[in-house]
Every structure is written in C-alpha cells, then in structure tokens.
Amino acid sequence: MEIKLLLLCLFPLASFFLQCNCHCAASKKKGTAASGIRGMFVFGSSLVDNGNNNFLQNKAKVNYLPYGIDFPYGPSGRYTNGKNVIDLLGEQLQLPGLIPPFADPSTKASKIVHGVNFASGGSGILDDTGSFLGHVYSLTEQINKFEEVTLPELEAELGCNSTHLLSKYLFVVGVGGNDYTFNYFRPSLNGSTILDQGFASNLTNSLSQHLKKLYSLGGRKFVLMSLYPIGCIPMVKSFKPKQKFCLRELNLGVRQFNTQLKSTADAIKEQMPGSNIVIVNQYKIIMDIIKDPSSKGFKDAKRACCDLIPLSEGGNGVSCRKGGNVCGDRNAYVYFDGLHPTEAVNVHIANKAFSSYLKNEVYPINVSQLAKL
Ligand SMILES: *[C@@H]1O[C@H](CO)[C@@H](O)[C@H](O)[C@H]1NC(C)=O
Ligand SMILES: *[C@@H]1O[C@H](CO)[C@@H](O)[C@H](O)[C@H]1NC(C)=O
Ligand SMILES: *[C@@H]1O[C@H](CO)[C@@H](O)[C@H](O)[C@H]1NC(C)=O
Ligand SMILES: *[C@@H]1O[C@H](CO)[C@@H](O)[C@H](O)[C@H]1NC(C)=O
Numbered sequence: 001m002e003i004k005l006l007l008l009c010l011f012p013l014a015s016f017f018l019q020c021n022c023h024c025a026a027s028k029k030k031g032t033a034a035s036g037i038r039g040m041f042v043f044g045s046s047l048v049d050n051g052n053n054n055f056l057q058n059k060a061k062v063n064y065l066p067y068g069i070d071f072p073y074g075p076s077g078r079y080t081n082g083k084n085v086i087d088l089l090g091e092q093l094q095l096p097g098l099i100p101p102f103a104d105p106s107t108k109a110s111k112i113v114h115g116v117n118f119a120s121g122g123s124g125i126l127d128d129t130g131s132f133l134g135h136v137y138s139l140t141e142q143i144n145k146f147e148e149v150t151l152p153e154l155e156a157e158l159g160c161n162s163t164h165l166l167s168k169y170l171f172v173v174g175v176g177g178n179d180y181t182f183n184y185f186r187p188s189l190n191g192s193t194i195l196d197q198g199f200a201s202n203l204t205n206s207l208s209q210h211l212k213k214l215y216s217l218g219g220r221k222f223v224l225m226s227l228y229p230i231g232c233i234p235m236v237k238s239f240k241p242k243q244k245f246c247l248r249e250l251n252l253g254v255r256q257f258n259t260q261l262k263s264t265a266d267a268i269k270e271q272m273p274g275s276n277i278v279i280v281n282q283y284k285i286i287m288d289i290i291k292d293p294s295s296k297g298f299k300d301a302k303r304a305c306c307d308l309i310p311l312s313e314g315g316n317g318v319s320c321r322k323g324g325n326v327c328g329d330r331n332a333y334v335y336f337d338g339l340h341p342t343e344a345v346n347v348h349i350a351n352k353a354f355s356s357y358l359k360n361e362v363y364p365i366n367v368s369q370l371a372k373l
Contacts, residue, residue: 031113033094036371037170037221039115040090040099041150043142043210044174045130046121046340047225048086051077053121055103058134060122062319066306066326067336070343077101079121081305081326081336082343085225086117086172088350093170093371102145103137113157115169116150118142124179125203125210132182139175139210147217166218167274170371173211174225176261179203180253181230181339189239195249200256204264215272221370222275223353226261227254228282228341232290234304235338238317245302258283262363278370279363280353289334289345296348299332308338 032038042048046060054063054077061077062068068075070082078084087098099115100107107116120137122130127138137145155162181189184199211222231250236243258281265277293301307324309315318338320326327333331344341349354367 032168033096035093035368036168036373037093037095038168039095039113040086040093040117040170040172041115041146041219042086042099042117042119042172042174043139043146044119044172044225045123045176045178046079046119047177048084048117048172048174049077049079049101049119049121050084050086050099050117051101052103052117052119052137053077055101055105056120056135056137058122058136060130060133060136062121064322066320066324069326070330077121079337079340080343080346081330083346084343085174085346085349085353086119088346089172089223089353089367092350092354092367102142102150108153109157112150112154116146118145119174122178122182123175124177124183125175125206126179126183129179129183132186139207143210143213146214151217162218164218167220169219170221170223170367171214171219172223172225173207176203176207176257177227177230177254180227180250180257181235184253185250189236189247189250193249195253195256197256200253200260203257204260207261208264208268211268211277212272215275220275221373222277223367223370224261224265224277224279226258226279226281226283228286229290230254230339232287232301233339234302234308234335235317237302238308238311238315238338254283276365276370276373278353278365278367280349280367281361281363282349284360285349285352286334286341286345289348293334297331298334298344299329300327301334303333303335304338305330305333305336305342 053061062079063075063077095114099117100111102116102118122133122136123138130136151162229251231247236247289296290301305327306320309321320337333342336342352361356362
C-alpha cells in the first residue's frame with residue numbers, strides 16, 4: 001500500500017490514471033473515524049489528565065484506590081471513579097481506543113496516531129501554578145512536548161506533513177481552575193483576597209497565546225472546556241467549615257474567566273483563518289445539576305463520595321484517602337473527591353458537549369458538528 005502510493009507520487013503519469021492524492025491524503029483518510037475525526041490532542045489539568053502525573057515527581061498523584069474503582073483497568077491516574085470527560089468524548093467520536101498519556105514511556109510509534117494526552121493534574125495556564133506540588137507539566141511544557149516530541153513522531157509514523165494532518169484532530173484544552181484554587185486563592189481559598197478582574201484577563205491572554213501556537217503548528221479544531229463552579233466544590237468546606245455552600249469569590253472569578261474566554265475565542269478566531277473553536281460551558285452544565293440534583297438523577301451535590309484526607313493529617317482538601325471508604329451509589333454523587341466530579345457527571349458533560357443544541361451549553365456549535373466540518 002505505502003510503496004504503491006510512493007510510486008504513484010513519483011510517476012505523475014500513473015497518478016493521472018489512478019487519481020493520486022499523494023501519500024498524505026491517503027493516510028489521512030485511512031484512520032479517520034465515522035465522526036470525521038482521527039484523534040485528540042489533550043492539554044490541561046487534572047480534569048483531563050489520564051495518567052501523566054503517575055510518571056512525574058509530584059504530590060498530585062491519584063494512582064491508588066478508590067480512584068479508578070469503576071474504571072475497567074482500575075486506578076490509572078484519572079481523577080475520578082471511572083472514565084473522565086476525554087474518554088467519554090472519545091467514545092462519542094468513535095475513536096478506536098483510549099488516548100495514551102504522553103509521559104508513559106510506551107506512548108510511541110503506532111500508539112500515538114489517534115492522539116496523545118499531555119494534561120497534568122495540578123497545572124494551570126500560568127507556569128508557576130501548582131509548582132508547590134512538585135513537577136507538574138505546565139501548559140507551556142505540554143505544548144512544547146507536543147511540538148518537539150509528538151509531532152515529529154506523528155509525521156514519521158504517518159509519512160505526512162503535519163500542516164496537512166492536524167486538521168483531522170481535535171485539540172481539547174481544559175485548564176484554568178488551578179490558577180484560581182492553587183495560585184490566586186492559595187494557600188487557603190482565602191475569600192478575603194481582593195479579586196482582581198485583571199487576573200482573568202491575564203489568564204485568557206496567556207491562553208490565547210498558547211492556542212495561537214497550536215494553530216501555527218497546524219491545529220484547526222479546538223474544544224475549550226470552560227471552568228466549572230469551583231466555588232461549590234467540597235474542598236471549600238474543608239478550608240471553611242462554616243461555609244454553607246458555594247464560595248462567592250471563587251465563582252465570581254470563574255465567571256469572569258469564562259466571560260473572557262468566550263470573547264477571547266471570538267477574537268482569536270479572526271486571527272486564525274480556517275480554525276473553529278467550540279466552548280463547552282461546564283459552569284452551566286454543572287450548576288444545573290447542583291441547583292436541582294434530583295432532576296438529573298443525583299442525590300448528593302455537596303459531599304465528596306470518597307473519604308478525604310483531613311487537613312489536620314496533611315490533606316489538601318482534594319485527595320481521597322488511600323484505600324479509604326467510598327460511597328456505594330457513585331452515580332448519585334456529583335463529586336468523587338474534594339474537587340473532581342464523578343464519572344456520572346463526566347457522562348453528562350461529554351453528552352452535552354457532543355450533542356447539545358443549546359448555545360449556552362456548547363458554543364457556537366456542538367462537537368459533533370465541529371467534527372464534521
Ligand atoms: C509542510 O507544508 C507546509 C505548507 O504547505 C510547507 O510550508 C512546509 O514547508 C512543509 N514542510 C515540510 C517539512 O515539508
Ligand atoms: C487572606 O487574605 C488577606 C488579604 O489579602 C490577608 O490579610 C490574610 O492574611 C489572608 N489569610 C490567610 C489565612 O491566608
Ligand atoms: C497581569 O499581568 C501583568 C503583566 O505581567 C502584571 O503586571 C499584573 O500584576 C497581572 N495582574 C494580575 C491581577 O495578576
Ligand atoms: C448538534 O447541534 C445541531 C444544531 O443545533 C443539532 O441539529 C444536532 O442534533 C446536535 N447534535 C448532534 C449529535 O449533532
């Protein structure tokens with residue numbers, strides 16, 4: 001097959017009869033799922049990390065039970081009980097398998113042709129976010145690894161110039177929450193910290209530089225996950241036991257960020273001809289659950305499903321205790337640990353992202369439409 005195509009490309013006369021699209025176009029078509037998408041490159045933090053932190057020196061690992069208790073392969077480094085939103089989006093896109101984590105040494109050769117995940121729990125848009133946890137891949141580092149390691153490997157694997165290749169991949173970016181929880185509002189989700197609107201602008205400005213970089217490398221289809229209402233996560237209660245429910249300042253920061261994310265996306269689309277950017281409004285999707293859990297099949301939207309390590313024992317308000325107790329009816333809980341949603345919520349988000357027709361849930365088109373463009 002490969003040799004035949006090479007011959008066709010070398011002999012224009014033969015290609016005249018046999019309609020040569022050249023090697024690149026052929027290999028591009030070969031591995032594309034019915035959805036129109038060949039794979040996903042994933043960047044961001046723990047909500048989309050699928051095991052990178054297992055291989056890094058840091059204190060943000062979840063490679064132990066009860067994490068992964070409902071995942072087919074057990075604990076994998078996913079920050080939830082089962083599949084994360086990327087796994088579920090991949091299913092919707094009918095990709096042939098799970099996307100491998102970059103830091104796993106076995107992620108190479110044919111394993112990368114449907115994409116690679118670079119996300120790292122604890123990281124943020126800003127380079128120093130989460131650095132107190134040890135080595136987490138910042139967004140800058142994630143994109144550098146994509147450019148310097150994965151892209152040449154992918155070109156070699158597919159025998160194709162990436163400029164012509166990457167338009168068939170989704171570039172999914174889910175990042176920013178930790179810039180608030182693990183940076184701006186650190187060390188204690190300090191609600192008396194004066195919230196500066198300029199911080200959200202700084203974050204979205206920085207994010208837009210990263211997106212332009214991915215565009216310059218060939219990325220054309222982007223999916224951005226907005227921040228979810230992190231003022232409402234169980235972690236807040238660990239730091240502020242008297243807090244009845246959501247921490248206003250944090251949600252305010254999140255909303256500032258999300259508003260700017262949308263205007264930034266609209267603005268940079270103009271500067272990136274041929275690109276499309278879809279924003280998944282996780283804030284609304286999760287808030288709708290939190291406001292009326294039972295209408296969406298949930299019973300508990302406040303507590304973590306797992307037993308958290310208390311602050312007094314050195315916990316961070318997020319992590320489940322190793323081998324600790326876990327709730328029985330995990331589909332009824334919104335949060336698995338102090339920060340991350342359960343698989344049941346991830347299913348909800350992935351379904352909305354893929355097929356919602358509401359612009360206040362996925363904007364301006366859904367991922368199913370994006371895939372077919
Ligand atoms: C890849 O394609 C682009 C656009 O057609 C071109 O500018 C670039 O030189 C090509 N790179 C290689 C390594 O062939
Ligand atoms: C919270 O922030 C305020 C104002 O920035 C500061 O004075 C106070 O010390 C902080 N408290 C904690 C516990 O970090
Ligand atoms: C935004 O970035 C500028 C330039 O780096 C910096 O001076 C300013 O303090 C930042 N603002 C906030 C709120 O972080
Ligand atoms: C996506 O959005 C379009 C337009 O609103 C809608 O027709 C379609 O049903 C949605 N879902 C899927 C899976 O395409």
